[in-house]
Amino acid sequence: MKLTVKLFATFRQGRFAEAELELAEGTTLGSLADGLRIPREEIGILMVGGRHAELAHRPAPGDVVAIFPLLGGG
Amino acid sequence: MPEAALADFLRSRAEGDLLPWAAQVEGAARSGAGLAEVELAALRAGLLPARYRRNRSTLTVEDQLRLHLSRVGIVGCGGLGGYLVEELARLGVGTLVLVDPDVFEEHNLNRQLLSTPARLGAAKVEVARDRVAEVNPAATVVAHREALSAANGARLLAGCSAVADGLDSVRVRRELAAVCRGLGVPLVHGAIAGWYGQVAVQLPGADLSPLLRETPGGKGIETALGNPAFTPAVVASLQVAEVAKLLLGRGKALAGRVLHLDLLEMRFEELPLG
Numbered sequence: 098m099k100l101t102v103k104l105f106a107t108f109r110q111g112r113f114a115e116a117e118l119e120l121a122e123g124t125t126l127g128s129l130a131d132g133l134r135i136p137r138e139e140i141g142i143l144m145v146g147g148r149h150a151e152l153a154h155r156p157a158p159g160d161v162v163a164i165f166p167l168l169g170g171g
Numbered sequence: 172m173p174e175a176a177l178a179d180f181l182r183s184r185a186e187g188d189l190l191p192w193a194a195q196v197e198g199a200a201r202s203g204a205g206l207a208e209v210e211l212a213a214l215r216a217g218l219l220p221a222r223y224r225r226n227r228s229t230l231t232v233e234d235q236l237r238l239h240l241s242r243v244g245i246v247g248c249g250g251l252g253g254y255l256v257e258e259l260a261r262l263g264v265g266t267l268v269l270v271d272p273d274v275f276e277e278h279n280l281n282r283q284l285l286s287t288p289a290r291l292g293a294a295k296v297e298v299a300r301d302r303v304a305e306v307n308p309a310a311t312v313v314a315h316r317e318a319l320s321a322a323n324g325a326r327l328l329a330g331c332s333a334v335a336d337g338l339d340s341v342r343v344r345r346e347l348a349a350v351c352r353g354l355g356v357p358l359v360h361g362a363i364a365g366w367y368g369q370v371a372v373q374l375p376g377a378d379l380s381p382l383l384r385e386t387p388g389g390k391g392i393e394t395a396l397g398n399p400a401f402t403p404a405v406v407a408s409l410q411v412a413e414v415a416k417l418l419l420g421r422g423k424a425l426a427g428r429v430l431h432l433d434l435l436e437m438r439f440e441e442l443p444l445g
Contacts, residue, residue, distance in 0.1 A: 105440070106367045106433055107392055138386040141369075142429065147443050149381040163442070165431060167384055168362040168369050170393030171251040171339040171403070 098122050098158035100129070105165045108135055126162065127152035141167030172202035177209065178216040188232070189221040195309070207239075207265065210309040214239055220309070223263055230263075234419050239265040239309075241418045244327070244334035244356075246270045246319050246347055248295040250398055251361050252337030253284030254407035256299045259335075260307045262415060267303060267310060270327050271295045271337075272318040282400045319343060324350030333417045335410050336360045342389030348379055357424075359413045361406040365396030366435035368406040371444060372413050372426040379444060382429055402434060 103115045112133060120129065126145070130137055130152070137152060142165035145156050156162055172180070177198060184194035190213045198209040210220055214236040219227070223235055230238070243264050245255045248271040259267060273295050279286040285298045296314035303312050315327050319338075324346065328334055334351050336358060338344050344360065351358035355375040360382065362369050373379040388394070409430070416422040431440040 105431065107365070107396070138388060139392055141384055141391060142382060142431070142442065143384075144442060149444065166364070166367070167341060167386060167391035168364040168367055168393065169339065169341040169344070169389070169391030170363045170396075170398045171247050171249055171337050171361070 098124075100156055100159070101161045102129070102133075103161065103163045104133075104135075105163065107166050108133075108139075108164055122158070123155055125152060126150060126154050126156065129156075129162065130164065135164065139166050141165045172204070174212050174215075177202045177204065177212045181209070181213050181216060181218055185218050186221075188218055189224060190218045191221050195220055206309040207311050210239055211236075211265075220263075222307070226263065230419075235263055237419060238263045238415075241332045242266040242268060242330055243414060243418070244268045244270065244331040245299075245337055246328075246334060247337030247339060248285065248299045249273070249279060249337060249339060250282050250363065250403035251335075251407045251410070252295070253286070253299070254404050255335045255337050255411060256303060257284055257306065258408060258411040259414065260303045260310045262411065263307070263310070264414075264418070265309075265311060266313065268313045268315070268328065268331060269296045269299050270315045270317065270319050271299075272316060282398055282403055284404075319347055319350070321346045321349060325354055328354060328356065331356050333414050334358045335407075335414055336362070337407070339393075340389050341383050341386065341391060345380060345383045345385065348373055348383065352378065357417050359410045359417070361410040362391065363398050363402045363406050364391050364393035365398065366402065366433060367392075367396075368402050368432040368434070369429055370406055370409045370413070370425060370432075371429040372417070372424045374424065374426045377426060379429075381444060405432065405434065 144163040275286040300312045358373040
């Protein structure tokens with residue numbers, strides 16, 4: 098299945114800002130992050146089609162996934 | 172001196188409807204009231220303390236009175252917190268409740284407004300109290316030198332009209348968000364890391380926990396990126412604008428959405444939250 102993946106902030110470094118990826122059906126967002134070598138503990142906002150999603154979520158073909166790093170400083 | 176007599180005195184010293192600072196100080200000395208009470212008496216009499224003159228057109232005398240009567244919690248008095256304290260005190264918020272257990276350290280000097288070499292080792296809430304006393308003596312500070320937790324949060328923040336997040340831990344932010352939900356107090360969240368920041372408002376009944384993912388370390392990418400001078404200033408200023416709107420019931424709150432800032436690409440993304 099094809100997914101559009103948008104990466105933000107530091108996640109773009111050495112990767113991409115937006116790409117269309119081909120993934121096996123049933124792939125979870127966690128596995129998607131693993132495949133992109135994005136450490137799961139660094140993920141802050143995770144969205145599918147403009148809605149908040151969890152790492153265990155399995156996106157559907159054509160979904161747009163957005164991944165932002167976790168910001169915790171003050 | 173009864174309030175009516177104080178108001179008469181203040182009117183006699185007003186220039187138009189502006190009350191000069193010297194008259195505010197004299198009113199306090201004559202009446203035995205504090206500067207905060209004199210400011211309240213002036214605003215109730217329709218007089219604008221002249222220090223707020225440039226708030227005009229943005230804020231009315233009634234708005235200024237509402238701010239004076241407001242109590243705002245600032246949790247964390249470091250990078251974000253220093254600017255939150257400074258801006259809310261200058262804006263004219265009457266009471267600031269400050270919560271922070273820490274002292275200033277050398278690595279704070281690159282960005283934390285209230286840190287100076289002379290104040291290394293001093294408690295952040297005490298330095299913040301001194302700063303407010305210097306900047307706006309008519310503002311009242313309630314300082315708690317302790318770490319906010321689920322256990323003490325309701326006690327520390329009771330009576331606040333709004334709370335601003337200046338924390339440096341995702342884990343404690345989750346606790347703060349829960350405390351604010353429990354109290355039914357709006358929370359203005361801000362967080363930073365390097366060139367990046369985010370701002371969001373949790374109104375009573377809402378939940379911004381999706382922004383605060385639970386991770387083993389309870390920290391974000393700031394542990395690798397650090398925080399430069401400008402990111403906390405930008406994010407805290409956006410937070411103060413949101414606090415002002417909440418207190419005044421004006422504009423459109425940044426609720427049900429999150430603003431994500433990338434200062435390196437200079438792109439602001441607004442995302443739905445929920």
